[in-house]
Amino acid sequence: MNDLTARVRAFAEERDWQQFHTPKNLAMALAGEAGELLAEFQWLTPEQADAVMDDPEAGARVRAEIGDVMIYLTRLADVLGINLAEAALSKLDEVAIRYPVEQARGSAAKR
Amino acid sequence: MNDLTARVRAFAEERDWQQFHTPKNLAMALAGEAGELLAEFQWLTPEQADAVMDDPEAGARVRAEIGDVMIYLTRLADVLGINLAEAALSKLDEVAIRYPVEQARGSAAKR
Amino acid sequence: MNDLTARVRAFAEERDWQQFHTPKNLAMALAGEAGELLAEFQWLTPEQADAVMDDPEAGARVRAEIGDVMIYLTRLADVLGINLAEAALSKLDEVAIRYPVEQARGSAAKR
Amino acid sequence: MNDLTARVRAFAEERDWQQFHTPKNLAMALAGEAGELLAEFQWLTPEQADAVMDDPEAGARVRAEIGDVMIYLTRLADVLGINLAEAALSKLDEVAIRYPVEQARGSAAKR
Structure with missing residues (x-):
């Protein structure tokens, strides 16, 4: 168990929040935070985004929202007994087969 | 830069996908994957969730969706120059002040 | 064009917000508001939800969030030239074929 | 009660799906569909979006996703006893006060 997982778990346990941190609720909280992150970008042009x-205030808000998403993702993975880095790496291996370098180069087409 | 960040970056660069991986697009992809994760839980009772x-098929889908969310979160943080673990830890420090242990114990009330 | 579509369109035009109301941006705003709606429910038990x-404050917030989602959905459909009610009805017809009454009764299984 | 609300309600009742259509579950389904809509736009340039x-296949997918969002939004409002159009109109009135025409013209700044 890495440091962040342990810190987030301790944070929840100290506050007796395990009762709220069910998989269903945490998936909702994660999606809610992903929505707040979206809101930081929604009215920006691609160039502004x-x-x-470079904007200290907006940059700090984006960093805080990314932190929030990471906290809930870490907590959800912990509650489900999933190793977050391993889940990402094995998904990456799977996607690499679906999108071979030669055929996927420069194309966003779904496969 | 940790291993996962490097792996995800190499994956994108090999496919010349940097052009698609703008902050705005990656925030959308992250929220889209968080939505797919929600879909795994939406019709389950809390107990089923x-x-x-314990269900090999549903469990594998959940793990894969969590992997997808982590991939896009890692990539977005990399593109923005944000250290993911540090962003989460500094947000956790901030939230710890807003929700002191004594007052927050057992309560989901927002502050 | 129904009344709500006209009202939302006039609201945007009076403020010269057409420049921000691109399909991509509106899809983000819609998902962001759907995320805020989630946040109203995430820590509630099914019974509380x-x-x-019945709770005047939480009820008013839920109603306002539902209003926000509807505003952006209406605006997005208008910008894309889609009739919202027709799109919902034709999707319902499609889903009715995929989930015949006899086979779907009482089951949340995906088809 | 308008026609769409009645149709969606009948659809659910015929299949005995009221047990799944709790406010919490429907808010999740709504956000999940909003995420699928996002996915249609995430790799498109603003111009492509x-x-x-104009693209028959992508256009049909976008229309279907908008239909899905509208179905769940209609159903959620029905289950909560909220009139969807009224909720949107009263929210619009509220936002009109927060963003007066003269001060909001051409600006996406939050208030």
């Missing part, structure tokens, strides 16, 4: 970290 | 990893 | 409208 | 309805 690319430069968002 | 708690036991989802 | 069922009774949410 | 603006022209999405």
Whole structure:
């Protein structure tokens, strides 16, 4: 168990929040935070979005929202007994087969 | 830069997908994957959701969706120059101040 | 064009917001508001969620969030030239074929 | 009660799906469908997104996703006893006060 997982788990346990941290509720909280992150970008042009970290206030909000998403993702994975990095790496292996380098180069087409 | 960030970055660069991986697009992809994760839980009772990893098929889908969310979150943080674990830890420190242990114990009330 | 579509369109035009109301941006705003709606329910038990409208404050927030989702959905459909009610009805016809009454009764299984 | 609300309600009742259509589950399904709609736009440039309805296949998918969002939004409002059009109109009145025409013209700044 890595450090972040342990920290988030301790945070929840100290507050007796395990009762709220069910898989269903955590999936909702994760999607809710992903929605708040969207809201930071929704009215920006692509150019403004690319430069968002140059703006100290917007940059801090984006970093905080990304932190929120990561906290709930870490907690959900912990509650489900899933290793987050391993889940990402095995999904990446799977996607690599579906999108071979030669055929996928420069194309966003779904397969 | 940790291993997963490097792996995801290489995956995108090999396919010349940097052009698609703008902050705005990646925030959308992240929220879309969070939505697919929701879909795994939406019709389950809380009890069924708690036991989802006991079902090999549903468990594999949940693990894959969590992997997808982590891939896009890692990629978005990389593109924005944000350290994912640090962003989560500093957000956790901030939330710890807003929800002191004594007052937050056992309560989901927002502050 | 129904009344709500006209009202939302006039609202945007009076403020010269057509420039922000692109399909991509509106899809993001819609998902962001759907995320805020989720947040109203995420820590509630199923029983508490069922009774949410009995609480004047939470009920008003839920109603406002549903209003927000409807505003952006209406605006997105208008910008794309889609009739919202017709799109829903034709999708319902399609789903009715995929989930025949006899086979779907009482089951949430995906088809 | 308008026609769409009645149709969606009958659809659910014929299949004995009221047991799944709790406010919490429907809010999840709504957000999940909003996520699928996002996925239609996430890799498109703003120009490609603006022209999405000119592509018969992508246009049909977008229309179907918008139909799905509208179905769940209609159903959620029905289950909660909320009139969808009224909720949108009263929210629009509220937002009109927060963003007066003269001050909001041409600006996406949050208030």
